[in-house]
Amino acid sequence: MRETKNKPVSILLVEDDDIDAMSVERAMRKMQLFNPVIRAIDGIEALEILRAGQVERPFIILLDLNLPRMGGLELLRVIREDEALRDSVIFILTTSNNEEEIAQAYQKNVAGYLVKSSVNQNFDPILAFLEHYWRLVEIPH
Template sequence: MTTDSSTYEEVTIFLVDDDDVDVMGVQRALRKLKILNPVVRAHDGLEALELLRNPSTVKRPYIILLDLNMPRMNGFEMLTELRQDKALASSVVFVLTTSKADEDKVEAYQHNVAGYIVKNKVGEDFMGLIEMLDRYWRVVELPAQPTGSKK
């Protein structure tokens, strides 16, 4: 996709997933599509919140790709904490999970996620997901400042 580079704002991809294979799949798809956006990874919700609360670690704007089933703090617990934190509440989150359960989809959307993506629908190489995200962050305006912050 061709874009005027003067208007393109780099978006950090924040992967919150304990599955190394899935993370490698996303990274491989980024390389194949020649997408050079920074990628930051957390292995669970606790680590993710810690990184998000340190602005030098995960730079805004960012998109979070969040797995639901993780140790220590799962995706729903992280979403609850994220939405209650004024500085993080506006974070754009896509759930990326193996769960096809309707109750998980409903709960995720009740936490205001931007999308719910089932990993086996994405495919082994994650190309469709990355192409969709590339179009998404080039079209939508993402918050560059935390909720309540002023430039």
């Protein structure tokens, strides 16, 4: 996640839980990942941010499923139906390990489904995984 073709990867963190959002940002600082992070607290706000171009490309979306107003699966559906956004790279980052939700997410072409294990989640391994992933793949600009 440090850079792709000399350009930092921006992150849209769609997470309504303040503790989880702070934990992700703290883990990024600890790993010295200084990617731009923009946070949305629900799907409606995330969609507004994306459509306004407030997240610079290339970007990834870390998406929680359990959100107020517009949930993660609904946001995922809207993004995949939007010509300008459908190529967005999205990782689900949620507490839900419901098989039906996992299947629905993969049917909408998510890059990965990561389950937060507890309230006191250590996000270091998840962010390390994402950093290695982005070193190896090309992402849409």
